[in-house]
Amino acid sequence: MTKRRSRGDGGLHWDDKRQRWIATASLGYDPSGKRIVKRGSGKTKTEAKNKLKEVLRDYEDGLAIAPADYTVERAVNDWLAYGLNGRDPVTVKTCTILCRTHIIPGLGARRLRDLSAEDVDKWLATKAKTLSTRTLQGLHGCLNRAIKRAMARDKVKRNVVALCSVPKGKEGRPSKALTFAQAEAVLKAAESSRMYAYIVLSLLTGARTEELRALTWDHVDLDGDPDASPSIPPHVAVWRSVRAGGDTKTRKSRRTLALPKRCVDLLRQHREAQQREQGDAWSESGLVFASTTGKPLDAANVRRDFRNAIKDAEDVDSREWTPRELRHSFVSLLSDNGIPLEEISRLVGHSSTAVTEAVYRKQIRPVLQGGATAMDRIFQNE
Numbered sequence: 001m002t003k004r005r006s007r008g009d010g011g012l013h014w015d016d017k018r019q020r021w022i023a024t025a026s027l028g029y030d031p032s033g034k035r036i037v038k039r040g041s042g043k044t045k046t047e048a049k050n051k052l053k054e055v056l057r058d059y060e061d062g063l064a065i066a067p068a069d070y071t072v073e074r075a076v077n078d079w080l081a082y083g084l085n086g087r088d089p090v091t092v093k094t095c096t097i098l099c100r101t102h103i104i105p106g107l108g109a110r111r112l113r114d115l116s117a118e119d120v121d122k123w124l125a126t127k128a129k130t131l132s133t134r135t136l137q138g139l140h141g142c143l144n145r146a147i148k149r150a151m152a153r154d155k156v157k158r159n160v161v162a163l164c165s166v167p168k169g170k171e172g173r174p175s176k177a178l179t180f181a182q183a184e185a186v187l188k189a190a191e192s193s194r195m196y197a198y199i200v201l202s203l204l205t206g207a208r209t210e211e212l213r214a215l216t217w218d219h220v221d222l223d224g225d226p227d228a229s230p231s232i233p234p235h236v237a238v239w240r241s242v243r244a245g246g247d248t249k250t251r252k253s254r255r256t257l258a259l260p261k262r263c264v265d266l267l268r269q270h271r272e273a274q275q276r277e278q279g280d281a282w283s284e285s286g287l288v289f290a291s292t293t294g295k296p297l298d299a300a301n302v303r304r305d306f307r308n309a310i311k312d313a314e315d316v317d318s319r320e321w322t323p324r325e326l327r328h329s330f331v332s333l334l335s336d337n338g339i340p341l342e343e344i345s346r347l348v349g350h351s352s353t354a355v356t357e358a359v360y361r362k363q364i365r366p367v368l369q370g371g372a373t374a375m376d377r378i379f380q381n382e
Contacts, residue, residue, distance in 0.1 A: 011023075011024060012024075012045060012048065012049065015041075018041070020041045020042060020043060020048070021041065021042055021043070021044060021045050021047070021048035022039055022040075022041050022048060023039065023040045023041070023042075023045075023048040023049045023051065023052035024037055024038070024039050024040075024052070025037070025038050025039075025052060025056060027056075038052065038055045038056060039052065039055070040052030040053070040054070040055050069111075070111065070112050070113075070155055071108060071109060071110060071111055071112060072103070072104075072107045072108050072109075072110045072111075072112055072115055072143075072146075072147075073104050073108030073109065074112070075112050075146050075147060075149070075150040075155065075156075076099050076103055076104060076108065076142070076143070076146045077104075078146075078149065078150070079142075079145060079146035079149050079150075080092075080095065080096055080099060080146075082149075083145060083146070083149050094138070095138075095142050098135075098138050098139055098142050099142055099146075102127060102131075102139055103139060103142060103143055103146075106123050106126075106127070107119065107120070107123055107143070112147070112150060112155060112156050113156055113157075115147075115156075115160055116160055117160040117161075117163045117164050119160075120143070120160060120161050120164045121164050124136060124139070124140065124164065124166065124167055125167055127139065127169075128167040128168065128169045128170070129170065130170060131169050131170060132169045132170055132171075132172045133166070133167075133168055133169035133172075134169070134172070135169065136166050136167065136169045137166050140161065140164070140166045143161050144159065144161040144162055147159045147160070147161050147162075148161075148162070175324075175325060175328050176321075176325060176328065177325065177328040177329040177331070177332035177333075178203075178316070178321075178325070178326075178329040178332070178333075180333060180336070180378070181315065182313070182315055182316050183203060183329055183333065184379075185313040185314040185315060185316055186199065186203075186310045186313045186316055187199065187200060187203070188313070189309065189310050189311070189312045189313035189314075189316075190309040190310055190313075193305070193308070193309035194305070194309075195302075195305050195306055195308075195309040196266070196270075196309070197266050197267060197269075197270035197288075197289070198212060198289050198302075198306075198323075199306065199309065199310075199323075199326065200262060200263060200266050201236075201263050201266075201267070202323060202326040202327065202330075203326045203329055203330055204260045204262060204263050204330070204371075204372075204375045204379075205236065205238075205257050205259070205260075205263065205330065205347075205371060205372075205375075206257075206327050206330035206331060206347055206348045206371065207236070207238050207257070207327070208324065208327060209299070209302060209323040209324050209326075209327075210299075211238050211240070212288075212289055213287075213289060213296065213297050213299070213302065214240040214287075214296075215236070215238075215240070215287065215288045215289065216240070216285075216286040216287055216288060217271070217286055217287075217288055218286060219236060219237040219238075219239060219240070220236050220237075220267060220288060221234055221235050221236075221237075222234050222259070222264050222267055222268055233258045233259070233372065234258065234259045234264045235256055235257060235258045235259055236256070236257055236259055236263075237256045238254065238255050238256070238257060238349075239254045239256075254349075255346075255347075255349050257347065257371060257372070258371065258372035258373075259372055260371070260372040260375035260376050260379070261372075261376050262375070262376070262379060263372075267288070270288070271288075274290070277292065278294070281293045282294045283295055302323055303322055303323060306318075306321075306322070306323045307319065307321070327348065330347075330348070330371075331344055331348060333375075333378060334347070334371065334374055337374060337377070337378055339371075339374050347371040
């Protein structure tokens, strides 16, 4: 004869109200003396028992029982809401856009427990057809952190995203540099615009746009000290950027650069013009390049104003150029005029000729004069 189960041991019964089979199991008592009962439901007895086995397995693994409707979308939204506290607003905005635009539409409806590495691999492979490798890395990173957070809160057993590699994405737009003729055309076309001083300083010193947007007048010396030993020429201290915290990309990218004569003359004119346009709405920030009200410039506005400034440049399609390519042009022009690559690397803050953006050298003193001297010769400014 089959032995009868003891009271409280659980069982399998039909629930008329829910129209489902309910499998139950008793797991003892909690600290308050209340019986711990776990349940699994299904349309068939087998489905109900299998569901109960899954629940019991998760309980034994120490996992909380996540709601049946806990999807990838909910995990991602929870991470966006609570997992980015203290991050830079730009980082939060970027992650939100990536999640809302790509992750949630592609994987959001999937139950988190059912998400597999194969699902992630297929999704990334599809995205690789239209997105760059860097964007794919961003998507992978956001999803990985969202699932990792859910795993830490016992919503899922493992993070399958960590098991997936990022495929190579679509080739991005290659950077390019202006020729000398194009550079002259750009400078000529921009002469009457508010961006003129910005464009000239970027092209003739190789400073990054993020460094120029944060440049303040107290880091600009238009007189120098000719009586010092050795003499100090007019120079600009590239010590800040618009990044979080106000520092440059790395500490080693801080450098002090001598200014070509063309930059010195133009910056004096720019400062006078800036002082003349200060009205009641002006907000003093000390920035060399600011909006008409003295506020910091936005990257998107700089790109727009730059393209408007050079739209009439001969042999230059303004739609195909961005401000950051003035820095590439600086390197190219120096190289074309015989400046050693080692010197160019120092001028742009690189530690070697082989590395362009990864490793930098800290070079504050002495003021680097090679770029200014070469630019004066290249553009033949009296």
